[in-house]
Amino acid sequence: MQRMSWLWVLLGGALTWGAGCGEGDPKPSPEEPPVQRAGPAFLVKDAAGGKPSLFDFEPYNSKTLAIDVAGTLYFQRTPISHSNNQLWRSDGTREGTRMVQGPWWNHPAMAPERLTSLNGHLLYAARVSTEDGAPYRLWRHDPATETAEDLTPYQDLPKGVHGDAAVELVEAQGRAFFGVQEGAEGALWVTDGTRNGTLRLRSGLGLEPPVPLASLGTRVFFSVRDAETHRALWVSDGTTDGTVKVSDLVPPGGSVGVIRSGAVVGDQWLFWMTAHSQASGELQLWKSNGTPQGTVPVSPEVIPNTAYTSNQTGVVLGDSLVFPRIRHPERVWELWKSDGRTVELAASLGALEQGPIGLTVLNDHVLFWAAKARPEYTLWRTNGTQAGTQPLLTTRMVDQSPLLPLPPLVLSRPGGPILFSAWDAEAGLELWRTDGTVQSTVRYADIEPGPESSSPGWMVVSGGHVFFTARTQATGRELWALPIP
Template sequence: MQRISSSNRFAERIRFGSRTAILALAGLALTACGSGGGGGGGGGSSTPSAFLLFRADDGSKGAEPWTSDGSGSGTELLKNIKGSGGDSRPDEFTRMGDTVFFKANGPDNSELYKTDGTAGGTQQVKDINPSGYAGPQHLATYDGALYFTAKDGSNGSELWRSDGTASGTRMVKDINPGPGDSEPGKALYSGLSPTVYNNHLYFNANDGTNGVELWRTDGTKAGTERVTDINNGSDDSLPFGLTVAGGTAYFGAQDSSSNRDLYRVDTSGASPKAVKVNSGNGIIPNSLVAFDGEVYFRAQPAGGNFDYELWRTASGGGITQVKDINSGSNASQAAPRLVFDGKLYLTANGGTDGTELWRSDGTASGTKQVADINPGSNDSRIGALTVFNGALYFQASDGSSGDELWRTSGGAVGQVADINPGGDSDPAFLTVFDGTLYFRADDGITGEELWETDGTISGTQRVGDINTGLGDGLTGSAIFAFQ
């Protein structure tokens, strides 16, 4: 494998000077990032037009929201939501209009918060559960409103909506009447995020009678309804992986015989329903990705043997196997990841080279391994795939330099930089913002911190040391870009 060539970084440093402010829910060491002490925050009062969001801990104020303009000196605490002696642990950043909503643990426990990128504009939306823990989760936007699940102390975990004001934050429907949870979001495998399809928001819920099934809402109580009861009675079908491809919504679910199969949503009649797509039973679909009007996924043949390969829906109905990547009864464990440059990229084990990066044009002949990054039968441990500046960036290990940042433009594959020589830098949460790729990494000296790259060795550098020394600065589960 080749290393990506370096380039002059001077122009990049000059460009930072004109960059709009970046919000980072992170913490950089105060010696490098300004003060922002007490229960307030740093920065000016003007509202930034673009920003990054992530969570971090500077070692003294706990996990709180921070802001950054992409430089160490311009990275500072946004607001100490929890105050002394705790962590607000902001998470699930979701944009609606000019506001970013998130959940955080403040003085009123876990509640819904919002920010415009300033300390003054970072505030709790409403104390949903005055007696305890609201626990907002599964944030999603639909038809000009924010939807999420929460508990108000009287009802269990139910579907709520908000326009960003206290008075405009209310429960949509008590799906499981009384204190019982409707369990929105509960699912198998990778879960089922609330998804907009055909002018409705689809989600999972349990009404206390039919188990966890697929539901939808138009934002009203009357328009919140169960789509189908795949697992008849009180047992759960636990829908997962809802993905829209070619104007159709597909998902996996299990029936009353514990067969896990592929379904589609049919809205042609007076009421919505779910229709099984595959013939036979028990294909166990997973890792659904939309590509070229169809949905691609990992599955086994009907009836089992756990020979997981790459499959897709067929334009005339049903499903078809794209390729038996690991021929015979062996499983390639093909897992579609994302679409880049007109191809579907996936990870798979061809039986010789371990689990490596593959790509497909939807045909057997056009499904090929990109490279054997970790030579031999060892896995390259690929993850965090993200498109940036005409190339695909990802985490991988070549067996020599640990888990590091790599890239491919569809042809050659190369390591961008060996951030942690002799160890793993574990690059994660790759996020594109204003012509730069930001991510979390550990250089073995300063812990997990905020890094940036322009795709070159010299242009790959740490933004700042949030938690001075070996302590981890970035403690969240995402870096969010508002732009």
């Protein structure tokens, strides 16, 4: 059996690795069969040669599992055994679809997490060793040389409640801001994707790693927990002197606050303040232009926290933030909007079992899913008015696992169309497209012919393709693609 040896080098206190050849490189595979097609879509590669498939189960719809890096798709493969997490890459060809070389080949505990693209490089979080509880560090993978370097050899990245990496990176002007733990205190760091360009901006920032939230021009907002019952909003322009506190924030009810990111509208950042628990308390919409005087509530009104989910903080349509909220006890869902000066009702959707999710901007409309009675879901569009809010398609997610989020709405290119998964009796759960009108909302590809479902998974635009996962009886769940429509 062919073998790959690994070269580990210590350079200036930082670990780097590269691939060296063992005795003999892998032999070329036998000639592969013709490309399998379904309309515009095609099977990129039957990587496992039939079952078992490349994806043992439906991957979670997360942006950190698959991303574009300078025109190449990078994605994580997590086998059902969870014993050999892997990083793969694809350029849309069979030959260019393969596992990326790295220490995770032999040490799955060091598998990449939290994939991020920066300046043509792949940044990711990974453990420094296979030991239980080993800290996470930030790494850079160079696609050209297939080498990686530890950018933070002495700084531990934050962990989530399950012990996984929880680092958040926010980009501004070609640099990514992130928080680390240094002893008992947090510190803000910045990187341009190189070892020399990875710098501490400020230390002594509270009890835990600061959390970058959003970029506004050349600056990045971040939150600091400087006491058990207190959080503050800070801003940084990427320099030590320009990393300063903006304001102490008091959430509704006066208890410890949690800042939930909203969106940049014009020259200000709109965000949510909520009580310490996302499951209780109240929400209030705030705004900030990076100054103490400009950091104030948009409105004195507070809304129930049950109207909020972490991925539904709103989207920017024109000059307004559009967001959903619920009125109890009737469970009437509404769309509201704010330009940073006022907050007003945009449209009422009536009583729903599942409120608006997956808000996605397409030109001068927002598209989203909602459900009166699950598993029946309706795809809606709105222009921010009651008259301009209408359904486009009603579908039943009968082949979609209830443990997974709804299929995403993916903008294939500026101006559309949007691609998504939907079900009908003729073809099952397959790939659809829409330009935002009823007439343009149609099935785009039937990957598994007939009523059986291929259940397309995450979709990522990379290079000249839209990549996604899909399942067939012949191959299992594999990587598919189609030219950007």
